[in-house]
Amino acid sequence: MRIANVNYIKVDHVMEPAVRLSGVTKVFGDHTAVSDFDFTIPRGAIYGLLGPNGSGKTTTIRMIMGILLPDQGSVELFGGSPDFSRRNRVGYLPEERGVYEKMKVIDQLVFLGELRGLTRRHVRARAVEWLDRLDLTEWATRKVQDLSKGMQQKVQFIGTVLHDPELLILDEPFSGLDPINQDVLESIVLEQKQRGTTILFSTHLMQQAERLCERVCLISGARKVLDGNLKEMKRRERSGVVAVEFEGDDRWLSWPGVSDVERVGDAFHLSLRPGAGHDEILAAAVAEGVSLRRFELLEPGLHEIFVRHAGDGPEESQAYGPGGGS
Amino acid sequence: MNRVWVVVRREYLERVGTKGFILSTIAVPLLMLGLMALSIFMGLRAEQSGRELALIDFTGRLHEPIAERMEDVGYSVEIIDPATGTEALDRRVLDDEIRAYMVLDDLTAEEGTFLYRGKESPGRVRSGLIRGIVVETVLETRLSFTEDVGGVRELLGGGQLEFEAVGEEQSDAARTSSLITGIVGAILLYMTMLIYGAYVLRSVLDEKRNRVVEVVISSIRPWQLMLGKILGVGSMGLTQLGIWASFGALLLFLGLPMVAANWPAAEAAVQIVEFLPSAGAVLLFLAFFLLGYFLYSALFAAVGAMCSREEDAQQAQFPVVMLLGIPFIMHMSTIQGGRVVWMEWAALFPFFSPILMYPRAVAGTVPLWMVALSLVLMGLAIVATAWVAGRIYRVGILMQGKRPTLRQLVRWVRAA
Numbered sequence: 173m174r175i176a177n178v179n180y181i182k183v184d185h186v187m188e189p190a191v192r193l194s195g196v197t198k199v200f201g202d203h204t205a206v207s208d209f210d211f212t213i214p215r216g217a218i219y220g221l222l223g224p225n226g227s228g229k230t231t232t233i234r235m236i237m238g239i240l241l242p243d244q245g246s247v248e249l250f251g252g253s254p255d256f257s258r259r260n261r262v263g264y265l266p267e268e269r270g271v272y273e274k275m276k277v278i279d280q281l282v283f284l285g286e287l288r289g290l291t292r293r294h295v296r297a298r299a300v301e302w303l304d305r306l307d308l309t310e311w312a313t314r315k316v317q318d319l320s321k322g323m324q325q326k327v328q329f330i331g332t333v334l335h336d337p338e339l340l341i342l343d344e345p346f347s348g349l350d351p352i353n354q355d356v357l358e359s360i361v362l363e364q365k366q367r368g369t370t371i372l373f374s375t376h377l378m379q380q381a382e383r384l385c386e387r388v389c390l391i392s393g394a395r396k397v398l399d400g401n402l403k404e405m406k407r408r409e410r411s412g413v414v415a416v417e418f419e420g421d422d423r424w425l426s427w428p429g430v431s432d433v434e435r436v437g438d439a440f441h442l443s444l445r446p447g448a449g450h451d452e453i454l455a456a457a458v459a460e461g462v463s464l465r466r467f468e469l470l471e472p473g474l475h476e477i478f479v480r481h482a483g484d485g486p487e488e489s490q491a492y493g494p495g496g497g498s
Numbered sequence: 499m500n501r502v503w504v505v506v507r508r509e510y511l512e513r514v515g516t517k518g519f520i521l522s523t524i525a526v527p528l529l530m531l532g533l534m535a536l537s538i539f540m541g542l543r544a545e546q547s548g549r550e551l552a553l554i555d556f557t558g559r560l561h562e563p564i565a566e567r568m569e570d571v572g573y574s575v576e577i578i579d580p581a582t583g584t585e586a587l588d589r590r591v592l593d594d595e596i597r598a599y600m601v602l603d604d605l606t607a608e609e610g611t612f613l614y615r616g617k618e619s620p621g622r623v624r625s626g627l628i629r630g631i632v633v634e635t636v637l638e639t640r641l642s643f644t645e646d647v648g649g650v651r652e653l654l655g656g657g658q659l660e661f662e663a664v665g666e667e668q669s670d671a672a673r674t675s676s677l678i679t680g681i682v683g684a685i686l687l688y689m690t691m692l693i694y695g696a697y698v699l700r701s702v703l704d705e706k707r708n709r710v711v712e713v714v715i716s717s718i719r720p721w722q723l724m725l726g727k728i729l730g731v732g733s734m735g736l737t738q739l740g741i742w743a744s745f746g747a748l749l750l751f752l753g754l755p756m757v758a759a760n761w762p763a764a765e766a767a768v769q770i771v772e773f774l775p776s777a778g779a780v781l782l783f784l785a786f787f788l789l790g791y792f793l794y795s796a797l798f799a800a801v802g803a804m805c806s807r808e809e810d811a812q813q814a815q816f817p818v819v820m821l822l823g824i825p826f827i828m829h830m831s832t833i834q835g836g837r838v839v840w841m842e843w844a845a846l847f848p849f850f851s852p853i854l855m856y857p858r859a860v861a862g863t864v865p866l867w868m869v870a871l872s873l874v875l876m877g878l879a880i881v882a883t884a885w886v887a888g889r890i891y892r893v894g895i896l897m898q899g900k901r902p903t904l905r906q907l908v909r910w911v912r913a914a
Contacts, residue, residue, distance in 0.1 A: 239712055239896045259716035270709035275512060286504045287717040331713070 188251030189214050190339045190370040191236055195245035198231050205231040207394045209245070213372055213387070218365045220385035221374040222474065228394045229374040230267050233343050236372075237264055250338075260288070263337035267344050267374075271324050273317035277308065280316060281331055288335035295334065302330040306356065322349050329357065333364065340364060342373040346380060358384060378474040388474065392482035406471050409480070413470040414442045414450050420462035427456045439466065501718045502726045509701065509730025514737060523738050527745065552576045552587055552599035557607045560635055564602070567631045584615070591616055600628075610636050671773060679775035680857025683783050687852045688826045691790050692819065694735040695798040701727050702802030702895070703811055711895045720892035728795045735791065750774070779860045782869075789876040790852035793883055794822060800887035803894030810901045825850035829857065846872050848879035886911055 191213040198206040206228040213219045221229045234240045235247050238254035249258045272280055278299055285295030303309050306326045311319055316327060325348060332340065342361075346354045361384065365371055375381055381388055382402070389399035398405065417439045425433050425440065429448030434441045444450065450469055457464060472480070513519055551568070553575055555561035565575040578587065578599070587599045598616025606612040610633045614620060620628065702724075705711045714723065775783075797818045805811040825844075832838050842864050845854035851872040859869040893910040894902070902910065 234712075237712070237716065239715075256716075256719055262716060264713055264716060266709050266712050268709045270711075270713050272512075272705075272710060273708065274516075275508075279508075283504065283508050284713070284717075287501055287714060289501070289717075 189248075190217075190250060191372065192248040192251075193232070193236075193245065194248075196232075196235060196242045196247060197244040198228075198235060198240060199243050204394050206235070206242075209391075209396050211389050211396065211399050213370060215370055216365070216368055218361070218371045218384060218386050219373075220381040220388040221372065221391065222376070222378060222381050222388055222478070223374075223391035223397075224376055227391045229391065230343055232391075233267075233341055233372070233374060236341065237262065261338045263332040263335065263340045265329060265332045265340075265342045265345055269321070269325055269328055271316045271328055273315070275316055276313050277303070277316055277319070277327050278312040280327065281334060284331040285334045290335055298334055299330065302334065305360075306330065322353060325349060326353065326357075329360075333360070336367075337369065339370045339372065342371070344375060345373055346375065346377065354380075378478065382474050390474075390478050390481065392478070397478065397481045402474075405477065409472050409477050413472070414444065414453065415439045415466065415468045415470050416442060416457070416464065417466040418457065418462045418464045421460060422462075424456050424460035424462060427453060429453055429456075441470070502722045502729070505718065505723055505726025506730040506733065509727055510733045510737075513697070513731070513734045519734070519738070523741050527742055549573045550576070550596045552578050552590070552596050554578045554580050554582075554584070554587070554599060554601050556580050556601070556603040559639065560602050560607060560632075563635045563638070564631060567635065568628070571627065571631075588615070602632075606632065607636060607639070675773040675775065676779065676861045678773055679779045680860045683775075683779070683786075683860065684826070684829050684853045684857045687783070687787060687790060687856060688822065690735060690739070690787060691794045691852065692822055694731055694791060695794045695818070695822075696815075697731045697734075698727055698795040699798040699802040699811060699815060701731065702799050702891070703805060703808070706803065706806065706895050715895065720895060721888045723895075724796075724799050724888060724891045728792065728799060731795065732788070732791055735787075739787070775860070782856065782859055785873060786852040786856045789873065789880065792880045793848060793876060794818065796880070796883045796887040797821075800890040800894070803891040804897075804902055804907065806898050806901075814901060821849050822853075825853040829853050842868065846875060848872070848876040851876050889913070 189212045191211075193209045193211050196206060196209040197204070209228075209232060221232065223229055231240065235242050236249060236254060238247075238249075238259055247254055250261065252258060272283075275283070278296070281299035281302075282292060282295050285299065286292055288295075290298075300309075300312070303312050306329075308323060308326060308330075311323065316324055319327065325345075329342075329345065332342070340361075345361075346357060349357060358380075361371060361373070373384075385402055387400060388402050388405070390397040415436070422440075425442065429445050429452060430442045431445045432443040434443075442453065444453065454467060457467075549572055551573055553561050553565055555577070561577050565577060568575050576596070584599075584601070587596075590596050591598060598614055598620070601613035601615070603612075610629075612632055614625075614628070619625070705714070711723075718726075798815065801814045801818060802811060805814050828841060828844070828850075832841060841854060842858060844850055845858060845864070846868065855864070855869060855872045858864045889911045890907060893913065
């Protein structure tokens with residue numbers, strides 16, 4: 173990506189990824205929270221950081237925000253160190269909900285906006301709009317501590333987007349919200365993306381990530397498991413399993429390219445050995461003269477991809493909760 | 499700078515509007531006034547009760563002048579015939595009819611020793627008073643046999659110390675006023691620096707605990723945030739002091755003359771105006787308050803930043819509270835007056851200056867250059883303290899978990 177030619181510095185600047193981590197490691201005492209992370213978030217992407225609780229998502233985000241310093245490696249925000257002027261272009265929603273409990277909702281939002289350099293009148297008007305949008309108008313003059321946790325979270329989310337940041341970093345933004353509010357927040361996140369905002373969010377809910385993200389980074393036990401474009405990832409991964417339904421002799425299933433056969437209802441799920449193509453097995457079936465009713469390359473869910481790469485230790489699979497299956 | 503102002507305004511408005519502020523601004527002085535009035539009232543009541551005494555005089559010549567003098571100072575004295583005996587009197591004491599009875603005999607007439615029989619001892623003040631009356635009477639009767647040579651009676655009265663200040667012309671009222679101003683000012687300085695400093699600590703700690711600081715810190719530099727907090731809480735402090743001062747002025751210049759006009763007995767109270775601090779003393783108080791507050795609030799901010807839990811902060815603030823408490827104890831131990839020269843030098847130590855230097859400056863017992871020097875030194879100390887505290891603050895507000903060791907603190911300060 174980097175172009176050395178001086179004449180292109182401006183172009184280069186624009187093309188800088190929003191976030192780039194290389195070889196980042198963070199250790200707390202004898203516990204390694206993040207081990208040798210590399211990933212890049214291009215401008216305008218919506219990027220999901222996925223992993224079970226305790227896998228290092230929040231630590232990573234806190235390093236991007238310059239709250240923690242990496243022990244090894246480098247963190248770049250907009251092509252430089254996450255210093256004050258760059259952090260100023262980010263809207264950050266921490267995992268622990270940070271609100272001034274004794275302040276009125278509207279005052280808190282005006283305070284946050286003014287700190288970002290907006291004028292009071294302007295920020296007040298915007299805050300009123302946002303409160304209306306998130307169904308909080310009647311709570312505007314109440315103290316934050318009178319609000320439910322979910323409502324406080326929405327107030328804090330408004331504080332995050334109020335100043336139209338270039339990059340939104342949302343640490344578990346959806347946890348603790350009811351499904352309706354999750355949908356509202358999802359639509360706002362997508363709308364921000366439409367505006368060209370880069371979005372990084374962490375979650376342990378795989379389904380949500382599948383719905384929202386273009387790119388994901390799967391992490392487990394402080395290590396990066398996999399990252400990249402979600403569609404490509406799925407395409408790449410799906411060569412593994414073929415679902416077939418057929419009539420006739422099942423001898424062809426013992427074809428050498430098939431490593432495992434699992435019966436699922438009427439269908440058979442065939443796991444292919446690495447290197448074995450699905451067209452070859454199709455040819456084998458045709459050669460046996462069986463009549464195929466179904467031949468489908470299965471797209472694995474994120475959860476499956478994750479388990480395939482990270483292994484399914486009991487505590488990890490547990491961490492996804494009921495909504496995490498695929 | 500604009501953002502500092504945003505923080506100042508938040509800190510100020512979020513404090514001044516609260517019930518806590520209104521309560522502490524109004525209730526604290528009221529409570530203090532109430533306590534003062536109550537203790538005066540109780541004292542007066544105790545003075546006026548239990549003044550019924552009986553007197554048995556076996557010498558036959560002392561009871562009249564003694565009874566007369568005691569009635570002059572408010573006792574009611576009943577003279578008992580010596581033939582009656584003391585048993586009946588004991589019963590009257592037990593029945594609370596009389597407080598006590600005194601027995602005067604030959605020993606009294608000779609050396610002033612007398613018996614006082616009651617349920618309780620009369621206490622220091624009263625026994626001094628009664629003793630004085632008896633001794634004076636005995637002396638008088640004995641001296642009446644001789645001439646009063648060269649005012650020997652005055653000599654026996656204990657003489658008098660008439661103080662005159664050398665080198666300055668200060669009225670008694672002015673001297674008393676500066677003494678009171680010094681004492682009250684030192685107490686007020688101690689309390690305000692402690693309380694407002696604790697507000698700053700709490701503000702920093704709260705912001706750290708609810709993690710707001712992690713969001714805020716991407717919009718404002720740590721030193722700006724710290725400055726904003728200190729200025730905001732300080733403005734609240736000045737507001738509170740201002741409200742108290744105006745209440746006091748209103749009471750003295752409007753309330754008191756009105757009371758005096760309608761109630762002649764209180765006329766003497768109007769003289770209290772003579773003991774008010776001078777304008778210079780008030781200005782000096784403000785200077786010491788502001789400098790001292792900046793100095794200590796920076797320390798309190800650093801303490802708040804290095805802790806993550808309430809209990810940690812309680813412990814970590816101990817050295818700061820000590821630093822504030824030591825000069826206060828030192829000052830209280832020399833409140834009786836007199837110059838302690840080494841303490842005047844100790845008063846130059848910036849962290850001790852407000853409490854040790856202010857009363858001395860007001861009383862005029864230290865040279866002017868020392869006062870000026872202490873103010874300059876405090877200014878320099880603020881710069882140094884703010885620099886160190888700012889560095890601790892910058893690292894500390896983003897740290898969670900255990901309180902740092904001293905060595906870690908040094909590393910924080912050194913880190914660029």
